[in-house]
Amino acid sequence: MSIVFVDPPSPPGFVSFRHSHGGYGENCRTSRLKLPTLDVFHAASLLLERGVEAALVDSVLLDHDPAECVAAVLEKDPSMVFFRTSSGSCAHDLRVAERLKRDFAGPVAFCGPHAAVEAETILQSPGVDAVVTGESPFSYLEIAKSGFDRVPGVRRKRSGRVVKNPTAAFMSQDELDALPVPRWDLVDYRRYSYVTSQTSWGCPFGCGYCPYPVTQGTQWRARAVGAVVDEFLRLRARYGLRFVMLRDPEFSLERKRTAELCSSLIAAGTPLMWGCETRLDTLDAGLIELMARAGCVRVAFGVDSVETATLAAMGRRSRGLDDIKEKVRLLKSGGMLTYGMYIVGLPRETRDSTNELIDFALELGTEAASFSMATPFPGTRLERWGRGRGFIEAKDPAHLTGCVPSMRNEAMGLAEIEELYLSAKESWKKQKEPERPRRLSSALSSLP
Numbered sequence: 001m002s003i004v005f006v007d008p009p010s011p012p013g014f015v016s017f018r019h020s021h022g023g024y025g026e027n028c029r030t031s032r033l034k035l036p037t038l039d040v041f042h043a044a045s046l047l048l049e050r051g052v053e054a055a056l057v058d059s060v061l062l063d064h065d066p067a068e069c070v071a072a073v074l075e076k077d078p079s080m081v082f083f084r085t086s087s088g089s090c091a092h093d094l095r096v097a098e099r100l101k102r103d104f105a106g107p108v109a110f111c112g113p114h115a116a117v118e119a120e121t122i123l124q125s126p127g128v129d130a131v132v133t134g135e136s137p138f139s140y141l142e143i144a145k146s147g148f149d150r151v152p153g154v155r156r157k158r159s160g161r162v163v164k165n166p167t168a169a170f171m172s173q174d175e176l177d178a179l180p181v182p183r184w185d186l187v188d189y190r191r192y193s194y195v196t197s198q199t200s201w202g203c204p205f206g207c208g209y210c211p212y213p214v215t216q217g218t219q220w221r222a223r224a225v226g227a228v229v230d231e232f233l234r235l236r237a238r239y240g241l242r243f244v245m246l247r248d249p250e251f252s253l254e255r256k257r258t259a260e261l262c263s264s265l266i267a268a269g270t271p272l273m274w275g276c277e278t279r280l281d282t283l284d285a286g287l288i289e290l291m292a293r294a295g296c297v298r299v300a301f302g303v304d305s306v307e308t309a310t311l312a313a314m315g316r317r318s319r320g321l322d323d324i325k326e327k328v329r330l331l332k333s334g335g336m337l338t339y340g341m342y343i344v345g346l347p348r349e350t351r352d353s354t355n356e357l358i359d360f361a362l363e364l365g366t367e368a369a370s371f372s373m374a375t376p377f378p379g380t381r382l383e384r385w386g387r388g389r390g391f392i393e394a395k396d397p398a399h400l401t402g403c404v405p406s407m408r409n410e411a412m413g414l415a416e417i418e419e420l421y422l423s424a425k426e427s428w429k430k431q432k433e434p435e436r437p438r439r440l441s442s443a444l445s446s447l448p
């Protein structure tokens with residue numbers, strides 16, 4: 001048994017980031033970044049650790065076109081292939097799988113959170129035999145041992161019908177603790193902008209536009225502190241890495257555990273610099289100081305909206321704009337780079353409130369910012385809100401991504417939302433972009 005995982009080519013005109021948005025993915029039109037899809041590294045690395053032959057083809061990293069991707073997969077001589085799909089890229093991924101199927105007789109399965117919610121549609125493709133809906137990499141171990149028939153979370157074709165195995169649970173604590181250190185050497189990992197890690201899964205806050213509570217659940221689950229420290233030490237010793245980006249939905253959700261993790265990293269000699277994403281209202285001066293000493297050099301956070309009615313409609317708790325400003329000040333005084341995230345076109349937003357959002361982003365003085373258009377990711381409250389009102393208007397199959405307009409709101413149509421989104425990006429670029437690369441490279445050059 002030889003299993004190949006595929007991060008398929010980006011759709012034309014985009015660069016895919018399939019691990020973003022809780023695994024639903026993001027496609028950017030202009031990004032220079034190349035980032036790994038961490039869950040396929042966990043899956044392939046676990047198989048190898050347990051004696052199953054496994055390989056990984058990252059066609060995003062290698063800028064493959066569909067033909068090059070298929071050739072690279074066939075060259076590995078697999079007995080089974082898993083395509084890691086995402087929301088905005090799924091239509092294109094299916095075309096690549098159908099092309100592979102012309103020359104490959106073995107089973108082809110789709111996996112990832114989008115495959116889980118669109119399993120029935122995906123299984124209509126002649127390129128796909130099965131869909132793996134669960135998040136656990138241990139599912140692939142079971143499939144390697146016994147095939148698709150009994151593994152929870154699998155949907156498969158049989159005699160022209162779709163057969164559903166029992167639902168898969170989220171990863172258990174035992175599984176989290178048994179996750180392997182990713183085998184970054186399965187690809188030319190130095191071509192990534194940076195490698196990633198994840199120390200916790202799930203988020204109980206339930207902001208209505210956010211995919212994380214849908215794809216990882218509302219129950220927060222974390223790896224043992226010792227396992228994370230061990231991973232950092234190995235990334236440094238085995239791969240010579242100096243920086244890792246943490247992909248936790250909310251890194252500092254549990255203050256006690258965050259403090260324990262930071263203290264343990266300090267005790268281990270601060271093996272790596274790292275970045276994280278978190279809610280600013282879960283940070284305080286003491287924790288920020290500890291995070292800085294533990295190697296944290298970059299904190300990303302969602303502002304999302306400055307419109308009170310929008311935040312209320314989406315169930316987004318906020319301590320207000322003054323708290324955001326104060327936390328950014330504390331992070332900067334701790335020497336960290338700050339990265340604000342903003343969404344254009346959420347419910348109740350107007351042209352005026354969006355301009356206030358843009359002004360706030362510019363005034364806040366973060367080193368980096370990202371703007372996206374409200375995206376009705378499957379299973380979110382935002383999707384139900386938009387669908388119920390007939391506001392999801394996009395026809396483009398790649399629309400489930402932040403740079404393609406897909407949903408109007410009560411006050412603005414798609415064209416106006418896209419115009420404001422482009423205006424936000426342009427305003428930011430004019431004011432901030434020139435200083436960002438210099439500050440990031442200066443921070444990274446100071447790594448031990």
Ligand code: SF4
Pocket residue numbers: 203204205206207210211212213249250279302
């Ligand atoms: S707090 Fe962050 S991760 Fe949690 S639901 Fe809200 S936006 Fe998503």
